Amino acid sequence: MGQNPYDHSTIDNSLIKNNVNTYLEQFAAFINIPTVALQPYKNEFIVRQYNKGQVIYYSSDELTHLYYLIDGYILREHYSVNGDVYRVLNKGEHLYPLHNLFQDKTTNEMCTALTDSIVMAVPIELIEYICRNHDKVFIQMYKYLCENEKQLTEYNMALSAKSAKARVEKVLIYLCHTIGEDHEEFYEIKQFLTIQMVSDLASVSRETTGHIVNELKTQNLLLKDQKNWMISKAILK
Known part of the structure; x- marks a missing residue:
């Protein structure tokens, strides 16, 4: 796999400690990788509970993390350069925003919890590193990206x-x-x-x-x- 570029010494106190191993197993299954392969990076995963109506993130700058929605429902509002607003609703077991992978791109997006939700934040660089070293993960990410594009097309057709x-x-x-x-x-x-x-x-x-x-x-x-x-x-x- 090559040299590991990550420092795993920082542990975030906001981790839902009793269930973090379960959440890690769930995420591993979601991206199609054995859980043991993620264990060295365990402390990179930050799991938080958000209350209904709470903003999960708001960014006009480059995002440093992807977010895995473990449980709950969220609203994402993406603002285009033309001032248009695209609204996307997601439910549990969803990773977003996938379009930030492998590119330097500013995301003008706000994400809000529509219900009480549990969300795992994963560094984008870590996901990219895993994709480069695990073909099955890369293929799985591509499938999810295609699924997202299909849903976006359906939404755009509805608006037309x-x-x-x-x-x-x-x-x-x-x-x-x-x-x-x-x-x-x-x-x-x-x-x-x-x-x-x-x-x-x-x-x-x-x-x-x-x-x-x-x-x-x-x-x-x-x-x-x-x-x-x-x-x-x-x-x-």
């Missing part, structure tokens, strides 16, 4: 829909694919999702979004109680 109703429906389908729990006949999205979030994601007014959601309810395509959203797979047709 001509009518407000089509945009809201396609955004809901996009959310089903990215943060929904897949059941036999429907997708379930947890209670953190609000009409305002759907409105923001679809670039449709809150009032119009509410009317469209109510229409989907009357068509038995959507059920929304005080807790969760249940979206029928018939909406895909």
Whole structure:
């Protein structure tokens, strides 16, 4: 593997110590590497608990870490040079922002916890080092990057829909694919999702979004109680 460039002497007191080995095993499985291969770098991984509404990071500078969402739901807001805002919702077992790997690029992005969340911060240089020395990890990262691009394409296509109703429906389908729990006949999205979030994601007014959601309810395509959203797979047709 060559010379190891990392100093492992610093231990962050914010580690969730009772479960850090479990989290390390989970991350190792996620990137397709034996857990034992990550043990020498154990102290590089910083695990923190974030409360609902807490900012996980905000950066207009070069990020030094990738973030592995162990549990919970987060909102990422990416600001382009033109002032456009791209919003992405992620659920547990997701590594981001992958587009920062192997390039010097400024990321104007804010990440906020939508629910109580557990997040592992991993130095980008460490991930790049592991990728260079473990082909299977590099391939796995590439697969995740392709999956992210596919989801982004789906979101962009939703935004390009001509009518407000089509945009809201396609955004809901996009959310089903990215943060929904897949059941036999429907997708379930947890209670953190609000009409305002759907409105923001679809670039449709809150009032119009509410009317469209109510229409989907009357068509038995959507059920929304005080807790969760249940979206029928018939909406895909």
